[in-house]
Amino acid sequence: MRRETITMQPLRVLSSVTAAYSGEKIVQQLNRIKPLSQWPTTRWLTASPEEQGIDSAGIAAAVEACCSRNLHSFVLVRNGCLVAEGYSQAWDEEKLHPVYSIAKSFTSAVAGMAIDMGLLEGVDQRAGDFFPELAAKDVRKSEITIAQLLSMSSGLEWNNRGEQSSIEMADAPDWLGYVLERPMAEAPGTVFRYCNGNAHWMSGLLQQAIGIPVALYAEHKLLRPLGVRSFGWGADPQGITIGSWALYLTARDMAKFGLLYLQGGLWEGEELVPRSWVEASVQLRQRPAFRDGTQGGYGFNWWLKPISSDIPALVFYAAGSGGQRIFVVPEWNLVLATTGNNQRDDYMPERLLAHMAAAVKSERALPENKKAAAKLSSALASFNKEVDKPELCSL
Template identity: 40%
Template sequence: MNQMTLQQAIAPLNLRSCLISTRGELTFEHYRDDRTASEIAKINSCTKSVLSSLICMAMDQGLLPAPSSSVAEFFPQLRRDPDTRKQEMTLEHLLTLSAGFRWSEFGGLNSFPKMTRSPDWVEYVLEQPLADAPGIRMEYNSGLSQLLSAILVQASGMTTARFAEQYLFGPLGIEEYQWEADPQGIHTGGFGLKLRPADLLKFGQLYLQQGRWEGAQLVSRERLARSVTTAMHAEAPRRGGYGWHWWTDSYLLAASDGKPPAAIPFYYARGYAGQFIYVLPEPQTVVVLTQDNKRGKNNPPADVFSEHIAPLFVNPNWL
């Protein structure tokens, strides 16, 4: 497969964008139209991975304590909660979505919409009962991302967006963005950020380069590596694992020439309606996909990465 056949394969999918960078060079670029390249758009839960980078930076700078530190250091009301297990919550439990709250993002408890309709999102999250002791299992919970954003505000003395401008967006040359905030003015940790596709590619490239950008180490190599390493198994029906607000997985290559099948590990940011940033340490590739197709359970969006892009890596010289 080559660039032309890839272009033909994705043409019917109505993607907003598909960008591929290999070894630091843009090797494939597709936009739905001329406007898409320059306009910012919602990245939905990919916001979580951006927040993860900011938390790592704050830890590197000594603004935040170790990942094993108690969340109650930032929210003392947890020490007064009748369920004393809440005092066991750590920063890492928030990052790995394993804090133990009884929460279903959509459907069931419908926790996420209820949070966004509440007058104080942070208090809403903290007041939820526990279903498990912290650290037992992953439960997808954008409320935990909101707690992390609030913690970053406490630790840094600036808004989450201002911290991002100073330590991430500025160095990467990201000049235009929009970021929603809760009623207390805390920027949304789990969603609500708008960026251009090319800026998502820069963010992925920063991670591929192990936190280094134009000679500066924006995120320490050690902290970055820990953040994208599987910490929890993903909850069904999702596959793979979860690190610090990053998903982890691998693509299985078919056996050939008598060799056993091999797997290409990768990690990725994922947002509702088809927003993705894939980082593949080998073969030194970043893939950005953006869409705006809101399809139901009976008509799920195509898995563009596994169906059309990952097979390209069978042939490392496809470009």
């Protein structure tokens, strides 16, 4: 994902600039989503694209436009039904894929669950409550809040050029110690600075609050209830779950997580993630720039924007480097999960989403279209023969 540092504007100016994304509007859309009658915990309910108001030929065109760009997989879900999925040669529905920074959105979910259980006081609780030694280093560090860690506005100095600080953290014998020793670049809450250290700090804070690593908590309270049978989530040398990356999932299970948020945190009648947390997570907290010219921002470890300049439907999404995405479009009751290995074109998934969006035609079923279905079948077969292009794999 983009690594940027942007000075925050006053709220009055920010609101006018980012009017294209509305947290209030997207919550209204989420509130209109009805609970599913059949949940994909053990098996996905499938439907043809046309049965869910989507043109198969449009999906075929989307696949053809992006499949040669080191796209590894996609899973498209509408109204809780799996309507299309595709995989390149080396991947399938059972293989775990690294999802990189999508881990941050899972860390955020656990934070919301911990707040709901009373293990954290709330998003305004200060890091100094868990790390009292911070005040001796720099009093501003002790004043950093949970909200600021989750919205990339802690104020920590973090060099994203060539992932320098992230590499240094990963090479350090004590990852959290490395993060806590970073100097302050600005006052907390004043600047958006994408920082892997924030998410790892959040994981360390959560481990203190809940008493076990985030990965173990997520396994029992989140992933198992979703029906996730296999996953991987790495830890640092001290056993702290890596809150910023090192998560491995199947594309189908990525889609389940998106569907959970589309359902307002509800799954089979149980609120796994508090609805209030889902709604808080998709509110505009910061305003990083998007390269496609759309106006949106960042919530609690979720990206927020319109789909494109031409498609104003709002989307919130989890994003990982190289093409990992979980897109959630409440207006259309739609989830799109993607994996890939395109380090030179990190907006490839956003273009795939825009192509897929053009295929959404109706809230009602479309007539059966055998010709369009044949086009989609052919496109998926061609996609299944694709192999990575080395020139797209490295920067």
